[in-house]
Amino acid sequence: METSVNRGSAPPKDILENAPIDNAAAEEAIIDASSTDIRGGMEKVLDGDFLECYKGSFAFCRTYRDAPNPGLSFSFNDIGTVGLPLSTREANAILSAIPGSPFTRVEQSDLDAKAANGWELDGVHAKFVYPEWKTYIKRIVDDVCAALGIDITLTKPRHKLRKVILCDPGSILLPRVQSESATTSTAFATITVLLPSFFTGLVAKLSHGHTSQAYDLSEKTLYTTVLAQYADVPCSTTPITSGYTLALSYDVVHTTATPRPSLPTDLNAVEALRHVLISWKQADRTMAPDKIVYLLDGYYRKNPRASVLEGVDARRVKALRMLAMQCGFRLGLAHLEIERCGTADDHGPRHQCLEYNESDTEEEDDGTVDDFAGGPDEILATVTNLVNLDGTLLLEKLAFDLDNDHSIPTDIGEAVAERDYCTREYEGYQRDRYGGGRAGFLQLGYHRTVLVIWPQFISLEMTFDDDIDSAFTTLRKADSARPTETEHALVKTLVKVAADGRRRTHDIARNLSTVAYRWFDLSLWIRVVDLCGPSHAAFVLCDGLVSAIQAFKFGAVRTTFENMLRSAQSNAHRFGFLDTLADAEDGICNGDVLPWLTGQRAWALENLAAPSEEDPSVLLSIAYKHGGPACLRDIFLHQLKENSSPDFLLSFALCIWTEKVQKSGLEDDDSVTAALVAALLRAAVSKADFDVPVEVTPPTGSDAVPSLKPSPAMVIRYFDACLQTGNEALVDDIVDRLTDTSRATPSSTGSQQTRIRVQCVLLPLLPVLGARLQTRPSGAPPIPGVDKLFEATFQLFTESPPFGLSKSDVDNIVETCVLYGGSGFLAYTVWPALMTLPPYREPTMLAFLQALQDDLHRIPLSDAAPTPGMLATEVLKLIITEAGFNRYPTSHYDSKTGRTGPSQDNRSKAIALLRLCVKHGQTGLCSAVLARMFDRSFVDSDYIQKVLVPFIPELRQFLVSNNISPCDEPFDMVFTSIVKLWATHDLGPKPANPPDSILANLQRNACRCRHCLDVFDFLLRGEGKTRTFEQLGLPKCNHLATQLASYAPGAATWSVTRGFHQGLEVKKADVLYQPLRWMTAQAQGQAILRSVSMDQNELQRILGDSYQELMNTLDGQPDTAQRTTHLVPTAATASGFATGAGLRFSSDTAVPLVANPAPAPTSASQLPGLATRESRKRKASQLETGDVIDLTTMSP
Template identity: 25%
Template sequence: MLRDDSSDDEINAVEPGQSESSSICRSLAQILEEGQNVTGAFSYMRTHPVAPNPGLHVNGLGTLGLPLSLREAAAIKACAQFAASSSTLEDASASGRHCWEISANNVRFENGGWTAFIDDTLRQVCQAFAVDYKTSAPRSVLSKLALCEPGFSSSASVVHTSGSGAIATVVVVLPSKFTGGEIRLAHGDREEIYDCSTDSLANTTVLAWFGDCTREIQPLTEGFQLTLHYELLHTNEVPPPSLFDQDQTVSRLRDLFSTWNSEKGITDTPRKVVYLLKDKYTHDQLAHASLSGTDAQHVSLLNNVGKLHEFRIGLATLVCTERGAGELQREYYGDEDWIEGANDVTMVEVDDREIEIIRLVSLDGRLICTSLEHDLKREGIPTRMIKLITSERPDKQMYAYQNSEHMSYKRVFYRTVAVLWPQWAEFELVHGPGGFLDACKRLRACNTAQPTAEDAELVEAILARTEPSTSDAVMSSVCKVALMWGDLPLWLRTVKACNAERCISAMEEENIHRAVSAFGFQPLQECLQQALQRDPSDVDTLQFLEDFRDWVSEQESSELSAIVVPWIAARRKERIDGLKGPAEVEYEALVELVLQHGDPEELERKVLPYIISSASDLVIVKCVELLSGERCNSVTVGACTRMIGELLTTVSSKVDYRPLLNSLHVLDNEDRLELLQLYIKGCVVAKRNDLLSDVWPRLKDFAGLSNSEISSHTEYTLFPLISDVAEAASDVYASEVSSLIETTVSHWLDTLGTPDVPKLAENMVLVMLEAISASKQTSLLDTRIIPIFEAEANDKQLRLLLDGLRASRSILGPIPDTVTLSLLKKWFATTQQPLNSTEAVAYIVSFDMPEACSLLFQPLLNPPVLDKSYVQTQLAILLRSICSSLATHKLSAKSPNFAPTLRAIMRHWTEKVMVPRPTDEAFRPLTALADWKCSCKHCKAARDFLLHTSEEVWTGRIGKQNRDHVIAHLGKHARFAADWKALQSRGNGEPHGVEVRKDGRIADALQWSRNRLIGLELLKAISQDEAELQTVLEEDYPSILASLQEPIAPASTASTVPRAQNVRVAQTATAPGMLPDVYMFCEPKPQGAPSRSGEQRGVRQGDAIAGPPAKRRKTTYDEKDVIDISY
């Protein structure tokens, strides 16, 4: 089943990435469209188990009985003439005297039902050959009665129809017992072979073929064959149909099938094509014989041509179900009109579509599968198939009313489709996309000692469809049952089918061990030896031989060991002598395997020479690292020294001491740098002073390099190299390493900040500090690096150094606080970042140094001018930044490092910002506005103007109804806050509106209220716990809280809002020890919330202040509540 959410126009739309599939579908659709009246058939055969007796009467013999007896056959021979060589069925020169004919003038039929049978046969032949019965007006003419006896045959020859207007030859084989006589009919490279001898005693068989076909008859071996010969004549004046008319269509279709098969395995190649037939047919009686007209011709064409290319065709039913909103086309006037109108329901909007293809059957009606996966966008013909289907009347429909206005509607369409698929896709088509792997899984679950017929069929199906991508699944399943059934040929066949002899890993060691246990070693020896020879990996083959030897020893079988152990030794020597694996990848495992085997001489004489001759310089020097490690304990010191010396000498002349400056390719750079590092490290570990004497001077050579090149060379080459080499170097080379790091740092510092050098990056600082630590030259920090940074570095460079020092504490040891504070002070003086910002404060807090916090906070708390603006724009931000950093680092506001600063900021806020305090009378307009709860956009615009803007006048051209609605609310809630007037519509099209002018007296009250709320927010930022706040604010706590109390609004009849609670009361009304959430006077409560008086305000429909109508809810479909109006 497919749940389809696409629009009608999207079904079968060609999309990017579907070129192969859409091309095949388009070409096939075009061929079928242009190939009308073509079936691709040049011959025809149908056997009738039940057919009328013709009542065959021969002049001179009388009426002949059927089935034919020997006596009547002899009588026919006695009165018939020998067939002429020009006969349409036989060749006298080739067959001898074995066929006799009686002309049509001497034959008549006494059963009137025979004429009807021949007329019906004529129609069936015309349908098979796509001969238009109306246009051609064909008729059949009996030409002769023929009797053939044993020995009759005919060589291949072209048989031409006789008579003017003859289209085809029709032969009726009457009931008689005979064997042999198969007929081969061919046209071009197509051929059909028909055998009429099966049940020939009881059956009547009709054969037909177009003129100009090649015909060959095999010898009749026993009995007599009695046949009636008819000519199918074209009687109209238009040209008669011929095979030439079909050949062009057949040729195009064959080319398409060949292309389709050639694209097997390509992702976009369709596995099938679903073709919509013109008419609908009953799905439980679906078969080729039930089709008619164009549908029958197209299915015949696809079947006749497709079978030549191993294509199959079947028939199925497509079910399209749509659900959505429906609409009756007629009004309801009464019961009769209601029933009649049910058929006039239309789909207004499709909410859901399901498409199923069910009951796929063969052309003879046999069930292939009950349902079919599909993708009509890629596999459907014609395009927009679903749109075409749903444009017709549904086969079934149901509806149900959700309310008086909305109807849920369901309709179902049934259509017949032909499904065409290549033979190679049949398994997936029948069993689903994962059918092949499911079949392998079912086979792995088999636990019977002998295969059942179903198991054997499943094995053959799997092996026939094995591909490289599925070989692992096939090996694990078929080899398992082959071992369980004791079937050695099946095991070997599976290995061949999966091409598992290509490498030993494809055969799997466990599978090999079990096979040797089940079948013995000798039957498998040739197969294993071929896999070892073909395997491209030296490591895999040598590892298998090691593991196989260990497994054989575990079997404790002297007989098996006597055969296998010498074989393993021979195979190992054979592989070592002919190494061929990818040394670039396998060098390490190869060296380890040889060392594990315990043959150092083999390593020196065979393996290393092979690596030197075939591997890159980087791999060669990596082998030095391998031979310098503990894994080489089994090799003597002398042998190890010789091998390392040979490897180092091989690459010494190829080492690049400036790798990143001599190549533009990143990967090449990395390889050159690694080669340099490993080479120097190898020389140090091996104490090759002769080579190192050339290394140290070349590393310290900066001649000819620009500042930019020096910066790049030190960052990416020298600093990492020093870190790597210093760890491996003994005290013998300490002076050389120290000299190298001093020279490198000196040149690096000289380039710092120069114009042509890239900006200092974090990685540069880290690699520099790591190199200083590894070389044990941390004194360079105090003597060279920090002084230069303090004197010349900018804020970003200083911060990078600070970050690097903090990140490198584990390798540098403790950094004195004086150094950090000195750098921080320099950073404060140079940074462009606001020091009160969250980022700056968080950065200082991260150092966990009280002195650093004091260094930052004191200048900010003691500016030259400490006024209201400074507190609002600087200190408030600082407080939020401190609180945010405390939360990030999970620190307490009560810490002595932060509490004094937070207390000072809050004290400044109350002293500089919250005074002077407006009179209580000034807050009356605000308390009235707080009860304005309408959430429509026009009320919200007017309310926002009054409470949140500094403008004096607001004009809204909002239409008469909306204007009256807003004015009603203004009169109820804004009498003390504003004046307003209604605006009439203008001739230029401007609608009615309202102009509101704000009362200037509310500005101070509004600003003070906002500042109060900000103050509460600052308190909550510090802490929402009262006890913690008291600790932080100490003796200032009462005065700060008092300054932030909500004003007391004077009593007024204009508002029902009660006097606001103070902060402490609100606090205790929420939860013990917690501060209240911030609340603003003008903040509207959620729709439906109770007013401050605790009562819900009701609004009658039609009131001036009523809000906009509620949106209509989308209806849902309930299949349990439906009216079935199927027809």
């Protein structure tokens, strides 16, 4: 049996253009237990439980051009109805109304940490003016349920607006499917409606198992676009690049007692299919099928494509399409025609049939014969009109053999016969001349649609490697002087496959050139040269050059040889081409060939191709064949300077130097070689781009993705090359290039480029360079430019735009001082650069302080320079000075969360700084921290009650944790000062007791109604000065007013409040209120003293001379003691810190450092310490002598 095969019809498009390939997903790991029965495994999965996993899609996206305007407005402001499409003006109007509104930023944990947060508003605050919107949303819910495969008659879904989302540039739209409502037992899907807006960006990617789907939401921004997915389907989006978008997020809720709709959780069938596809892709080509033809249930006669498939065919192809794209396979639809031929089951007319039975139906006598006697004799299959899933024609006729090709089902020829045939040809019952007869020949045709599956690397026209190899074998066995018709067809097919450029082009070219020599076919050989491409022909056909001369004579191929030579892009290929001809046997390349070779070799030497990374050794070998160092100097050097990359020049210089060291010969040659190396290195340095980005791999375990950044690795290569070859003077050229900021790249300004170079190249370079310098022999001369590099780096550091130093940056800086500069470089170069770098960043200084502490004993001490310990003290002082202490209460607007809240707590900041002082052995600076807490501008009643008083137990716990006595200075005075401030501002002198007459009147009230009891209890014992008794009604208010007028004259005032149900506001008189307030404050004072210490003896030691004074105050006794105690730290005990004096380093005078240095005057000529830090707008909390508070003299 033969099947018609047509390989002559060419596809109109590249056959691999069937569908896009996700290259990242197509890289699978090698499967250990791969499937061996590819066809059987695929049939088992596709015809088994696989369809149950895909009754519907897991996601839905559609643009509605007829969507109505919702007439969206908000209940909390008066901006009116939002105009659509959403413009920048409308978006700004909404944003301007956000402060104080229910709009909030999306929580950071819900978003990609690298993207900004969008704004959210609870759905209850949204209103829709136009009634058409309600009908439209119901229509959307129906469409979504249909796409997700949900039976709305069982589910009876209901929609609920959960959020209104506003996204600005840089933010992402993230349907938060794992919200509090989506994780309940009723919400099963999320619908996000993108209202018409002007924006770009925003691609949504949803995934389920190993399948994923991406939607570009910015394609039709002027229409309403709906994105929906099951509640447990993850969704992520790219940020908006420009404009704004407004979206409505709905929950779709299940309302019946039936199980909530959900995606199938058992994806074993999907995994099994994926396993089969990967096994097929990785299988041995001799064992795996070339393609699989799968019989679909339906027949799609006109314009077959994925969008017209129905039922199980649509679900099967849709799911398989996702997996095929990920695993590197192609899908196509084709027309299958099966012809069943054989002898008909026909016994002739009924009246002549000996076996005629009266019970035979009339239908058996209508002349229709559609069955075979004993089955068909032959079954033929033809597959035509192969199209991709979009309907684009790929092949007019596809080779398919029922016996040898794989199909599902295996007996596809029998399977199609289970349905009615489409065509029938029958020659009828054949009578003979003797009155007998026989059944005629019957041919039945069946037409069906099939799905064709094949790996992406397969060409369906000449499908596989074994086909190509078979063609090679056939051509190699050809021994005729002229090609046969079969051989000619094979050559034509191979030329076409090679022309497509997909695979094995060079193999085909070599084999076809061989038969061209054998057949003396010059035109075929020239076609083969063209197939190789001008840049590859000299290499691919190099072995056959002599055969070409023998077959076609040199005159016929001379021009082609020259084109091959001059088009070659590799010097190795050019000189290999020439050497092949020069090494030919005598008599073959004589005559005109030798002069031509000489001329072409001279041309090749004078016209070197741009060298590649592999060329250094090749060019060196060529040079030594043509004059050695003189050839390099006189012929190669000027060419290489012009057409070579800096990387090649560097590699070539090192290659020449290595050759010189290994084969040191004549002194003249050595001097020429040294000069060559120097010239090549100088050219490389002049052309090098030290800012070229390279891929930086994040640390193991990090969530960061690889990024492209400049790296110091290239600089280190050049530096090492200069030292290795004895060209130390060129280091100065490298430094000049590194510190030259006059040239900016097209993508950045000069200042931006300087910042990137400092952060990514120079700072990481310094410690590496310092380590290299330490390995040099003692007594070695200094390397030119090194000192300039270190100094210029920090000069550029201070001049470049501000950037946050990471911990690794700070570690690099300190390590540089360890390896190179010592304490002098640290004090006179590094510290001024860091200290004057705006804006001040506390994390940077903390990292610097920790790095100093870690390397305190590794940093070499420089003559007449401060020690690292002295500098650590200065850093800590700067941290304390710049710490963010604030008044209370104070608030700030957080742009990330969109909320207004209190600023950083002074107590937490103070404890953190105290802990830092103790950690670094600088307990003397604790007084400076405490002085920041008691800034004069902070202290008022609120600050005392809400900051200072709660600070007492926190400070006490800190002291206990660090084994510090609360009686030690300055902590004892802190406790004393807080208690005194509280006594002055909150307790005050004890007032006189209420007059007995007032108390007696209040107690004489005899009414026992509930309201009278409440009011008079408030007057006698209640807290506060005023209380409102609500919803009494006018009669009860009049009753209370009568009772108060009778029994509370002079004790209170009262008034009736307005409203539907009147109330009574009662206000105590001071003669009654002040004694009660003082008694309450007295109880608080006793609690404050207990928080200082529960031990009276220890409390007395802490409070010292103020103890009795405070006891008398709490007892209400007159204070006769003179208040002379001042808050510590004072200027003296703060070691000069409170006055602003700090360490100042001078390059010519060493300043001795003591534990508590006295204040020193500042001088503009000194290097920067704290006192000479570049002037910036100082905070109100900055320490000054005038800010030290005399707690005992403060008036209430």
